[in-house]
Amino acid sequence: MSADVVLLLEGTYPYVRGGVSSWVHQIIQGMPHLTFHLVFVGGDPEFYGEQKYELPDNVVGLDTHYIMDESYTKARASKGNASAYDKWKRFETYFHDTQEAVPTELLREMFSLLGDDSGIPVQDFMHSKEGWRALVKSYRTYCPDFPFTDFFWAYRNLYLPLLKSAIIARSLPKARLYHSISTGYAGFLGAGANALHGTPLLISEHGIYTKERKIDLAQANWIAGDDQLVEEGLAVNMGYIRRMWIRFFEQLGLSGYHAAAKITALYAGNQRRQLKDGADAQKTLVVPNGINIERYSDALASRGKEIPKVAGLVGRVVSIKDIKTFIRALRHACGTDPQIKGLIIGPYDEDPGYYEECRQLVDTLGLADKVTFMGMQNVAEILPQLGVMVLTSISEAQPLVLLEGMAAGVPFVATDVGSCREIAEGMTDADQQLGQAGTVVPIASPQKTADAIVELLNDQDKWHAMQHAGLARVKAIYDEKMMYESYKQLYSEVMAWPE
Incomplete structure (x- = not known):
């Protein structure tokens, strides 16, 4: 079913209570003249339970996806699509050098190929000869001195969610606007969907996703290999795998910013951070929270x-x-x-x-x-x-x-x-x-x-x-009335954005 707005929600509404979820619920209720389709993107399903919110009447659909669910189909060896993997190798370079966002045309190609049977299916990515060659080439190019087993699992954990994101993007309902309530996976999904369908994208950030992931990664104790690298003098502050994850999230954020027609922040400090992380100053604006x-x-x-x-x-x-x-x-x-x-x-x-x-x-x-x-x-x-x-x-x-x-x-x-x-x-x-x-x-x-x-x-x-x-x-x-008016104007402006 089509909707006026597709909301892209990573790890929040309607399965997790909190400030962001309360805000989403508030926005939906405050826009009764619009219909909303919710697309929830979570990590592993074991971390989420039942819905925590009763959906308002103007919500016309809810799709729930878990991009880190490891319940794959049975493994099967295959040759793989060499042409598709050539494009993949170019695509991957942007996650190692995050000076530029993934170009729109390449993003469109990859969101057509990733997870698709005629391109790079999930099983091919994990088990095909071409998939293996791409992984080995990446290791030799970017991380030859690091233990291969650690790189292998990092590579899979980094990129498999992108295949699933592409599958989701191709199945999104028709809408006048995609509205992502963060950068990260949801924002990158919005960028890919924008490239595929031409539907304009709005990004609203409460916290700054990329900054928060950097903090998480700096404190993470689940990334293998850092102690060994420090002992051998090959890293001072953090190991390569940790930096690999940081660059990955930087690219997710940068590509989301690049694709968005408008980008909102809650206050001036976060707007400055968005600009530092690559957002276009002409796209950003501050819209504070509001309450009844x-x-x-x-x-x-x-x-x-x-x-x-x-x-x-x-x-x-x-x-x-x-x-x-x-x-x-x-x-x-x-x-x-x-x-x-x-x-x-x-x-x-x-x-x-x-x-x-x-x-x-x-x-x-x-x-x-x-x-x-x-x-x-x-x-x-x-x-x-x-x-x-x-x-x-x-x-x-x-x-x-x-x-x-x-x-x-x-x-x-x-x-x-x-x-x-x-x-x-x-x-x-x-x-x-x-x-x-x-x-x-x-x-x-x-x-x-x-x-x-x-x-x-x-x-x-x-x-x-x-x-x-x-x-x-x-x-x-x-006052929430001011917030509603700001988003009504934003929605009207972005919905009129040329495809």
Whole structure:
């Protein structure tokens, strides 16, 4: 079935809860005049469960794909298509030298050939003579001093998802617009589909995908061979396989940027990063998140005169949210003011191991009567109970929870990540004149976080000044009506883009 918009969703909506998924759900609901077809792209199916969202009525289809699923058909030896592999070898060079995006014509050819029986089927890529020759040539050209077995598995893990992406691209429903909510695999899928079908592509980034993957790879302990290389003096900071993955993701991002008609960022800092990573300045623009301010009017009205001695963290219980720093901060805060309590509001089923570590930390620090894990809640109903919203994440883009708290009259303490400083202090001169809506603290700083919590909860003048500034800022800049209007204009503009 055709749709106005095909949304390309990597690892998010509708199977994973979080800020990006909430935003996608919000956009769909806010555009009832358009129809949407969802294309979910995940890694391994074992990491995803049931749908977490009830799809709005204007969603006309949902396709679910797993590009790292290893349930292949039975292996069979074959010769392979020599002509197709000649094109493959040229295509692969762009993943080793990421100065330029894959040219549109080559991308069109490869998305026609990859995973296709007349080109390079998945089984051919894995088992054919030409596929083997291409792999060996790549090894000898790019990585001759590295253990072949490690290169072999890296090569397969890098490129097999591209074959599956091409298969998906050829099967996409007809649409007036492809909208990818990241670069990465989804953005590259959008670039390939744009090359194949001529349908214009819009990319919206919350975090910067390429930057986040680089951070993941710098911390990864699953990439073999680095220790050996360091011992032999062949690498200083990271092994070749790690750099190979980084260049791979750089090319996914660059090709997505190249194909997109427009590219949005949530705030100016991320827009600057997009430009640094190869986006065309003429294509980029900032569209901040927006929230339904009226939804929090009851929460604001129901606040009592007293400031609750309650610090709340709203978010998933996962390591990137650094819940442990929040717990440690509460230990310091409670030591200064024993009346302070903490609430952790959000799902804890995504990473059960980390959740258990957090619970054990609460017990170890003697906070069992001070800290409560509340699980999923209606945030609007919880906000009147909070005296301060706390965010201790090590990575964010533009956290919706801070905006929601501001709309409900709750000042915040947040780490200096993403746009948190802009939200606290303002973006423009006029915005900054509104005042400070929150306190920004360094990452992984329990003591400074605790000091900020204690100060806010015990300084009524400062608390009320921040509440006033937050209410003014969220109404002036972060109203969802402005976000909807921006995307309505963008959709109209990009849909009119010449094929």
